[in-house]
Amino acid sequence: MTNQPTGDTLGELVRLRSEGIESMLVTVIAKEGHGPAIVQSKMLVAREGRVCGTVGGGAIEHMAITKAQALLGEMRGGVVERYDLTAEEHAIIPDATKTGMVCGGSVTLFYEYHGGGEQLVIFGAGHIGRAFSRILPGMGYRLTVVDSRPEYIETFEGAALAVCHDYGQSFSGLSIPENAWIVIATHSHALDYQVLEQVFRAGWKTRYVGVVASRSKRDRFFGDLAKAVPDADTSRVFMPCGLNIGGTLPEEIVISILAEMQSVRYGKGGQAHMKDRK
Numbered sequence: 660m661t662n663q664p665t666g667d668t669l670g671e672l673v674r675l676r677s678e679g680i681e682s683m684l685v686t687v688i689a690k691e692g693h694g695p696a697i698v699q700s701k702m703l704v705a706r707e708g709r710v711c712g713t714v715g716g717g718a719i720e721h722m723a724i725t726k727a728q729a730l731l732g733e734m735r736g737g738v739v740e741r742y743d744l745t746a747e748e749h750a751i752i753p754d755a756t757k758t759g760m761v762c763g764g765s766v767t768l769f770y771e772y773h774g775g776g777e778q779l780v781i782f783g784a785g786h787i788g789r790a791f792s793r794i795l796p797g798m799g800y801r802l803t804v805v806d807s808r809p810e811y812i813e814t815f816e817g818a819a820l821a822v823c824h825d826y827g828q829s830f831s832g833l834s835i836p837e838n839a840w841i842v843i844a845t846h847s848h849a850l851d852y853q854v855l856e857q858v859f860r861a862g863w864k865t866r867y868v869g870v871v872a873s874r875s876k877r878d879r880f881f882g883d884l885a886k887a888v889p890d891a892d893t894s895r896v897f898m899p900c901g902l903n904i905g906g907t908l909p910e911e912i913v914i915s916i917l918a919e920m921q922s923v924r925y926g927k928g929g930q931a932h933m934k935d936r937k
């Protein structure tokens with residue numbers, strides 16, 4: 660991220676959302692006494708640091724960036740915090756955060772979380788996972804890729820987050836946001852099933868679970884899953900995933916899956932889903 664002290668903060672916010680990047684908009688909502696902050700001035704912060712704008716500079720801005728990044732880690736906003744700008748020995752404002760500044764008075768900031776669009780998690784950093792990373796930009800999805808092979812994760816490009824994780828181990832420790840979109844496309848049928856089972860064991864509330872599979876594999880997987888996780892709700896599993904539009908290249912398969920995801924996202928029925936084929 661480039662640090663820009665000025666600029667079209669709201670325009671940058673729109674740009675980040677279009678790229679699937681989450682951010683925190685920090686606004687000066689009140690000011691008493693002296694100090695560099697101006698009411699209604701804004702600063703936009705991403706995980707990597709300030710993107711543009713300012714809330715006054717100096718210690719308060721540094722503290723605001725740190726606070727914004729911490730809240731981004733929790734994906735939490737709607738936070739109001741008051742900062743004391745008086746010297747420590749003269750600080751009299753109760754419950755205000757001390758800044759060490761000596762301007763006098765106080766500044767109140769509002770932290771507003773903006774999610775990075777839809778959260779898409781691909782299990783498998785192979786041909787299909789990499790095709791996703793090439794096609795997704797501009798569609799409003801934030802891509803996380805998970806693979807058990809370190810060398811594939813180390814060379815993966817285009818993901819907001821790339822995680823190396825053993826598919827046979829519990830997924831409960833993975834940071835998967837609620838209502839994420841899941842696509843399972845590992846390098847073996849056995850691993851595809853391991854991932855599917857671990858997704859349901861983790862109890863995630865997902866919007867979509869797509870598995871690159873055949874219909875015979877689907878029947879076997881659902882039978883095994885019913886024994887391993889009896890309460891698994893497979894109604895939200897699309898297997899085989901994608902719309903029946905043809906094509907076998909990785910990019911063609913990804914277009915098929917994304918088209919299906921979009922139909923689910925916008926509630927469009929009447930599509931030729933692969934999972935419905937007999």
